[in-house]
Amino acid sequence: MLGYAGRILHVDLTSGKIWNEPLKEELAKKYIGGIGLGMRLYLNYSKPGVDPFSPENPLIVATGPLSGSMVPTGGNGHAFVSKSPQSFGVGEAKAHGHWGTELKRAGYDAIIFYGKAEKPVYLWVDDDSVQLMDAKYLWGKSPQETEDAIKKELKDFYIRVASIGVAGEKLVRIACIINEKTRACGRTGLGAVMGSKNLKAIALRGSKDITVANKDRLLELVKTQHERMKGPATRKYRTLGTPENVLVLNALGAMPTNNFTSAVFHGADKISGEYLNERFVAKIIACSSCAMRCEHIAVVPEGPYKGTTTRIEYEPLWAMGPNCGVGNLDAILKGMDLSNYYGVDAISIGLIVSFAMDLYKNGLVNKETAGMDLNFGNHEAMLEMIKRVSTREDFGDVLAEGVKLAAEKIGRGADKYAVHIKGVEMTGYDIRGLKTAALGYAVSFRGADHNRHGAYGPDVAGKVNRFKAEKGRGKLVKETEDLYAIIDSIIVCKFSRGTYVKGYQDLVALYNAVTGIEMSPEELQKAGERINNLGRLINIREGLTRKDDTLPWKVMHVPIPDEGPSKGSFVSQEELDLLLDDYYEVRGWNKEGIPTIEKVKELGMEDLAYIVEDKLESRKMPTKMEE
Amino acid sequence: MAAVPKAEAAKWKLVSCDPEKCTGCAVCEYICSLEKENVFSAQKSRIRTMRLHPLINISIACRLCSPAPCVTACPRDALKQSEQTGVIMIDDEKCDGCSWCIEACDYGAITLHPEKKVVRICDTCEGDPECVKWCPEEALDFVTRDIMSQKARLAVSKKLFKEAMEAKGIQP
Numbered sequence: 001m002l003g004y005a006g007r008i009l010h011v012d013l014t015s016g017k018i019w020n021e022p023l024k025e026e027l028a029k030k031y032i033g034g035i036g037l038g039m040r041l042y043l044n045y046s047k048p049g050v051d052p053f054s055p056e057n058p059l060i061v062a063t064g065p066l067s068g069s070m071v072p073t074g075g076n077g078h079a080f081v082s083k084s085p086q087s088f089g090v091g092e093a094k095a096h097g098h099w100g101t102e103l104k105r106a107g108y109d110a111i112i113f114y115g116k117a118e119k120p121v122y123l124w125v126d127d128d129s130v131q132l133m134d135a136k137y138l139w140g141k142s143p144q145e146t147e148d149a150i151k152k153e154l155k156d157f158y159i160r161v162a163s164i165g166v167a168g169e170k171l172v173r174i175a176c177i178i179n180e181k182t183r184a185c186g187r188t189g190l191g192a193v194m195g196s197k198n199l200k201a202i203a204l205r206g207s208k209d210i211t212v213a214n215k216d217r218l219l220e221l222v223k224t225q226h227e228r229m230k231g232p233a234t235r236k237y238r239t240l241g242t243p244e245n246v247l248v249l250n251a252l253g254a255m256p257t258n259n260f261t262s263a264v265f266h267g268a269d270k271i272s273g274e275y276l277n278e279r280f281v282a283k284i285i286a287c288s289s290c291a292m293r294c295e296h297i298a299v300v301p302e303g304p305y306k307g308t309t310t311r312i313e314y315e316p317l318w319a320m321g322p323n324c325g326v327g328n329l330d331a332i333l334k335g336m337d338l339s340n341y342y343g344v345d346a347i348s349i350g351l352i353v354s355f356a357m358d359l360y361k362n363g364l365v366n367k368e369t370a371g372m373d374l375n376f377g378n379h380e381a382m383l384e385m386i387k388r389v390s391t392r393e394d395f396g397d398v399l400a401e402g403v404k405l406a407a408e409k410i411g412r413g414a415d416k417y418a419v420h421i422k423g424v425e426m427t428g429y430d431i432r433g434l435k436t437a438a439l440g441y442a443v444s445f446r447g448a449d450h451n452r453h454g455a456y457g458p459d460v461a462g463k464v465n466r467f468k469a470e471k472g473r474g475k476l477v478k479e480t481e482d483l484y485a486i487i488d489s490i491i492v493c494k495f496s497r498g499t500y501v502k503g504y505q506d507l508v509a510l511y512n513a514v515t516g517i518e519m520s521p522e523e524l525q526k527a528g529e530r531i532n533n534l535g536r537l538i539n540i541r542e543g544l545t546r547k548d549d550t551l552p553w554k555v556m557h558v559p560i561p562d563e564g565p566s567k568g569s570f571v572s573q574e575e576l577d578l579l580l581d582d583y584y585e586v587r588g589w590n591k592e593g594i595p596t597i598e599k600v601k602e603l604g605m606e607d608l609a610y611i612v613e614d615k616l617e618s619r620k621m622p623t624k625m626e627e
Numbered sequence: 628m629a630a631v632p633k634a635e636a637a638k639w640k641l642v643s644c645d646p647e648k649c650t651g652c653a654v655c656e657y658i659c660s661l662e663k664e665n666v667f668s669a670q671k672s673r674i675r676t677m678r679l680h681p682l683i684n685i686s687i688a689c690r691l692c693s694p695a696p697c698v699t700a701c702p703r704d705a706l707k708q709s710e711q712t713g714v715i716m717i718d719d720e721k722c723d724g725c726s727w728c729i730e731a732c733d734y735g736a737i738t739l740h741p742e743k744k745v746v747r748i749c750d751t752c753e754g755d756p757e758c759v760k761w762c763p764e765e766a767l768d769f770v771t772r773d774i775m776s777q778k779a780r781l782a783v784s785k786k787l788f789k790e791a792m793e794a795k796g797i798q799p
Contacts, residue, residue: 069667080779098653147755158669182681209666219661226763283682286652291763297681309681313669329790387668 001027002003002213003065003514006321008041009108011123013197014115018130018404023109029517029527033064035092036489036531038081039538042090044607045112048541052085053171053188055116061103061162061202063447064491065202068104068210069514070218076101077141077178077288079161084188085280086402087422087447089539089548091188093164094238094488096287099179102160105206114383117384122150122163122201127208127511135200140166142341144203150203158384163201164191165343167390172400174389174425182295182311183287186345187617188424188446189402191208208364219508225499229292229322233498233589237294238284240316246322247430252460253566256430258353258376260419260554263430264562267327271317282309286492295493298333305334311412312336318428319350320386325376332379335386342390349404351425352387355403356395358417364410371395397613418551422544423445432555433566434459440477440551442549443593445535451494453481467566469575474583489531490524491514496616500511530603531603533587533595541611546593549580631733639713641767642674642688642749642756648766651684655758655767662757663747665752670741673749674758688749688758689715689736697748702732706746713749722746 008021031040038060050057059082066074071458078100084091102113106125113123121618122137160179168175168191175191176184185191212218228234236244247257250268257265269275276298286293299307310333318328320335322499339346360364360374367373371394372381388396399406403418403425419426425446431438440455441448450456455477459466464473483503487494490511500506504521512519550556551571559570585589588599594616600609656672664671674688691713699705699717706728707723708714717763724744728735740747749756751769760766770778783794 070654070661072654075657075667207668207670209664209668209671211666213660221700227763284650285648285678285681285684286763288653290652290656291649293652293679294762299682311681458664595654 001028002211002516003206003511004068004247005104005109007108009111009125010114011111011130011132012114013117013121013132013199016132018132019530028065028109029519031534032096032486032489032527032531033067033253034062034077034079034489035081036485036527036534038062038079039090039091039500039534041110041112041533042081042083042186043534043538043541045114046083049233049319050083051545052088052091052193055114055194055197056192058189059113059193059197060110061101062110063104063108064489065511065515066490066492067100069190070289071492071510071514072221072222072229072289072291073287073493074491074510076287077493078103078185079186079488079491080177080190082190083191083542084190084424084446085171085192086424087402087544088188089422089447089544090445090535091190091193092488093176093185093187093190094491095177095179095183096493097160097183097184097186098288099160099162099182100202101288102204102206104210105208107205107206108210111202111382113199117198118198120198120200122203123199125201126205133382137201138163138168140608142166143343144181144341146154146201146551147181148502150201150609152204154203156205156270158205160204161201163343164194165341165390167344167400168192168195169200169398170392172344172390172392173402174345174352174400176211176345178343180275182340182347184340186347187449191343191483210467212514214513218510218513221513226291228501234292236445237495238292239276239293240273241284242295243276243296243312243317244316245314245428246272247274248460248513252433253259253560253564254430254433255318255322256426256428257348258325259417259432260426260552260558262562263433263560264564265327265564267320268322270327271321271329271332272382272519275312276312276317279331282327290493295450299332300333303330305330308337310337310340311621315344315428316350319347319384320353322563323428324354324379324412325349326379327377327381328379331383335383338383340391342387344386344390347427348425349386349389351419351512352389352399352403352406353382355406355417355419356385356399357512359410359414364415364417365395366411369395384523385441401561414558416553419554420448421551422548424448426460429456430560430566431551432560432571433569434573435571435579436466436473436476438551438555438571438576439473439583440471440481442551442576442580443477443537443583445532448552452484453477453482454494455480467569469571469579471578472588473579477583478586479588481532482525485531486528488526488607489527505590526603530605533599533603533605534608536589536593536595536603537600537611539609540594546580546591549593551576635640635710636713637692637773637784638771640689640751640754641691641713642751642759643770644686644735644776645753645766645768646656646683647717648764649676649684649686650764650766651678651709652763653764654761655686658757659672670738671740671747673747674736675735685733686758690734696731696733697728697737700725700727712751712754714750716750719747762780
């Protein structure tokens with residue numbers, strides 16, 4: 001079982017006790033690593049119904065089996081898992097960079113944090129020497145300042161740091177965890193879980209060798225991957241980057257604008273990938289082991305935000321741009337920079353600001369409450385609001401709960417403007433006219449997300465009629481979901497997905513060459529299905545049901561108003577039901593979206609059957625309960 | 628120490644990195660440690676990457692200085708410079724890991740092997756460096772100093788005459 005470090009680090013923040021446990025081979029093979037292993041460990045070490053901010057809610061970070069190896073994009077990933085303070089179901093988020101490599105080099109597949117430190121601490125992992133360090137002097141610092149300060153304190157430039165900003169400290173529910181200054185485990189609010197534990201940062205130095213099972217075979221595979229990564233499969237990421245989406249989605253009438261009021265943004269030319277690359281992108285850099293490189297570093301050349309230097313991708317660009325009616329790229333880049341500075345999910349923060357702008361426009365919030373003129377398009381207000389939400393200042397304190405909980409507090413129908421799924425804010429696809437994607441978003445176990453399924457693919461490429469909800473979409477979503485679960489568990493980068501031309505066969509070849517395990521492509525695919533079911537099982541354990549597999553109110557009630565191909569499109573309850581029924585059937589789940597005992601057993605998770613047993617019984621399912 | 632004849636030194640080739648192209652991916656570190664030590668390990672790589680800032684990335688290996696300060700600094704005569712290739716050859720029997728050479732090197736191109744406690748320096752893979760072959764950005768090159776300056780002249784000329792050439796429709 002090479003590739004794996006074979007060790008899990010346990011850290012009890014309450015008592016300060018630190019110990020190791022071997023990683024069982026069965027666990028590794030079944031759940032691979034990353035989000036799969038992380039979610040399984042979460043289930044094993046947590047109690048149902050725990051509050052996400054309770055010391056009893058464990059926080060887990062896991063690398064993948066390829067981390068530390070030369071597999072392009074595979075060498076560097078890590079994933080955080082816990083109960084999300086937004087969805088109250090499973091929260092998981094992944095990042096790349098160099099941090100995951102270092103954790104593996106230090107000799108760990110995962111770290112599990114329990115309890116809560118009495119005072120702010122950070123964890124210092126120096127190979128086998130692991131200690132909790134005083135972080136009082138870091139409290140209040142940004143992730144970037146924290147990283148610099150820790151490197152200075154420990155006197156080693158190559159130390160890798162993942163940390164939270166002020167938002168995580170203040171339990172802002174969209175807080176993220178940032179490594180190497182610009183890479184974020186962004187979604188589902190896990191930075192706030194880290195903050196609730198008084199854990200400011202995790203600093204790593206690893207010097208252990210990473211040995212692979214079959215060196216020659218691996219080099220052969222890596223060579224092929226390098227070639228593919230220079231080909232058409234990664235063109236988008238290597239050239240304009242994800243901001244290429246701006247003009248593509250806008251032309252389709254699929255770029256949500258003004259908080260999902262419309263789906264076309266007038267002024268897209270000034271925020272497009274083309275415009276960005278021409279005027280702002282100073283360099284494209286890479287994560288450890290990557291042969292494609294995609295990280296577009298933009299620098300604002302002039303004006304009040306001159307010198308702002310930040311990574312930028314489509315999603316945050318959209319969230320703080322068109323979604324807030326903002327067409328000023330200088331301000332969007334400043335917004336991205338502020339999100340990293342405070343440590344908030346740069347997607348969710350845009351949705352929170354646009355939610356507030358929508359309430360303002362519709363008279364649910366006045367200038368006095370908002371503390372500013374919050375019209376769509378006011379980029380100065382947008383930036384000020386990012387700060388107030390991230391620091392829980394004034395009205396920002398209400399909004400820091402995320403759009404769902406903030407809408408509940410505000411009342412008076414504010415929930416209609418809260419664009420989220422399972423409490424997690426939407427991402428930049430107008431799924432009113434992308435109905436395969438709509439299904440993917442509705443069933444995603446971590447809430448609103450394009451990265452759990454990529455189901456916008458067939459819609460945008462025109463492989464299906466994107467305005468139609470029909471049987472067959474369930475299969476499409478299931479297939480990409482299973483693949484994406486493997487991508488996030490073996491941990492390779494989603495941007496590299498097109499280079500695995502033979503799908504699971506290519507992925508399993510890399511896995512086998514590194515680990516020496518002889519897994520078949522079918523077994524890896526099965527693991528993908530298992531991991532998706534595992535996410536579902538956690539959510540079921542935490543009380544989520546079919547009614548949570550739903551879409552934002554606007555998506556289901558407000559047809560796309562813009563002239564153009566998507567005009568009039570929305571997703572009705574009937575359509576959603578049809579899509580869900582189809583998907584549940586393909587998954588082998590019952591009508592309520594609960595995996596059957598047979599399915600749970602088929603996937604080798606007999607020990608988790610208890611989660612579904614009484615729920616299936618009460619529905620009087622025609623399932624054989626006993627063999 | 629006998630001085631190296633100048634004519635010989637001009638023929639030496641070293642691994643040089645173009646920071647304009649370097650993305651900080653560390654593929655050079657991965658392949659170097661695999662080639663030399665059969666494992667992936669940054670500490671065991673003879674070339675190291677440095678990201679000072681997202682915009683500033685570079686990989687650094689031995690510069691084949693002449694005379695070589697590391698050779699001069701070694702109190703045990705464990706280091707010798709090849710007249711033919713300029714590569715610093717290490718006598719593992721003599722090296723006791725005292726690290727005077729590491730201090731003497733202005734480029735940080737010498738590392739101490741974490742287990743063997745002897746120093747390691749780029750040996751150019753016998754004149755066919757793996758890191759250059761594997762660099763995905765072609766940021767690394769294996770060149771003489773003469774070619775290095777030629778490359779710089781080419782780059783600066785292209786930059787200077789970019790507009791003029793574009794106006795005339797010339798592809799450089």
